[in-house]
Amino acid sequence: MAPQPSCTPALPLVLEDIPEELTKQRLRRLGEGIGKVVYASSRWVVYRERSPLEMVALIVLWRVLRKLEALLPGSWGKRLRDRPSRQIRFLRVLVQGAILVFPRTFWYSSHIRDMLRLYHRRSVRGEKLAQSRLGGSHLVPERITFPPTRVSIGGWPGWLVVSEAAERVECTLFERMIELAREDHFEELEEWLDRFLRTRQNGWSLGLFSTDAHLKNFGVIGTRIVLLDSGGLTNRWSEVEGILDKEEAIAQPHARLGLGRALAGHPEIACRFDQRWKATVNRGVVGRCWPIEGKPES
Ligand SMILES: Nc1ncnc2c1ncn2[C@@H]1O[C@H](COP(=O)(O)OP(=O)(O)O)[C@@H](O)[C@H]1O
Ligand SMILES: [Mg+2]
Numbered sequence: 001m002a003p004q005p006s007c008t009p010a011l012p013l014v015l016e017d018i019p020e021e022l023t024k025q026r027l028r029r030l031g032e033g034i035g036k037v038v039y040a041s042s043r044w045v046v047y048r049e050r051s052p053l054e055m056v057a058l059i060v061l062w063r064v065l066r067k068l069e070a071l072l073p074g075s076w077g078k079r080l081r082d083r084p085s086r087q088i089r090f091l092r093v094l095v096q097g098a099i100l101v102f103p104r105t106f107w108y109s110s111h112i113r114d115m116l117r118l119y120h121r122r123s124v125r126g127e128k129l130a131q132s133r134l135g136g137s138h139l140v141p142e143r144i145t146f147p148p149t150r151v152s153i154g155g156w157p158g159w160l161v162v163s164e165a166a167e168r169v170e171c172t173l174f175e176r177m178i179e180l181a182r183e184d185h186f187e188e189l190e191e192w193l194d195r196f197l198r199t200r201q202n203g204w205s206l207g208l209f210s211t212d213a214h215l216k217n218f219g220v221i222g223t224r225i226v227l228l229d230s231g232g233l234t235n236r237w238s239e240v241e242g243i244l245d246k247e248e249a250i251a252q253p254h255a256r257l258g259l260g261r262a263l264a265g266h267p268e269i270a271c272r273f274d275q276r277w278k279a280t281v282n283r284g285v286v287g288r289c290w291p292i293e294g295k296p297e298s
Helices: 052-071 076-082 085-101 110-134 173-182 186-204 237-247 267-280 283-289
Strands: 028-032 036-040 044-049 143-152 159-167 218-221 224-227
Touching: 052 085, 052 110, 173 186, 173 218, 186 218, 186 224, 186 267, 186 283, 237 283
Parallel strands: none
Antiparallel strands: 028 036, 036 044, 044 159, 143 159, 218 224
16 A cells, blocks of 8 residues: 555654754764765764855766766766765865865856756755645655754764754665665565655645656655655646656656666566556646646646
8 A cells, every 4th residue: 555645744843852862973974965965873864954165066076977977988987976975075075175276157157056056946945845745744754853953973074063853764765776676676676666656646646746756865664655855846737747748758767767777687677667657657647646726727
């Protein structure tokens, strides 16, 4: 059975004190995206928002690596992109240094500025929607707030002041897929892919659509799939229509989700999933799930 979303969103649980496990140990760096870095204790995660400088450095770095990858196939650039973390972090710090030394206009090209603005806009809007419509439901990790407290974190800058935390997921949906493929548990992998499609439908019936629905933006808790990254969440039907039109041109949704290599030895699963995806992620089905009041009158 698909988890049913609750229709009565709840505010984050307000605690008088930070949970002890967040202060009694150094928190481990668990993951990162363009906009934030995530640190974890065993049950909770806290976030460090990246500065605009850090985000620009990352965007510049990804662009350079992507170009390198095209120039030198199968070599450095690709290896670096496959295995980010330490090396990428080191390079990002170098790029940050370069940005501070060379004229800013050189780096803050209009394209990069547009990307930053878009990221920011989508992240603020998505966060608002997630809090007002998904808070307290099965579709997002539980959240707590507490008075601002200093916690110790692994790596730079060594500490952080936080006033909220989110439930830690077991892993991202992408990690779960790769792990199941590695262990040859393809039946279970297929069940998760179906569950992913059902979870998305639960969101659509609340009038929400994730325009950035890749597998690293979702996490796994037990048999639940939760949305980790609310950036890109929209409630505008016209925007959803635009995205769904583009979806039609994607021939192999599994490859687009980064599962090309994992499913290379099982073309029948890949093909079944692609068919189900196409039969679900389209104007007809999303439109039928979508609440009537969210749609413009035709
Ligand atoms: N609640 C969580 N539990 C465990 N890991 C998380 C959690 N939230 C985020 N992460 C990890 O941090 C990464 C980046 O988080 P995300 O919200 O996608 O940041 P960004 O907005 O910068 O893309 C995720 O891909 C995931 O690996
Ligand atoms: Mg993300």
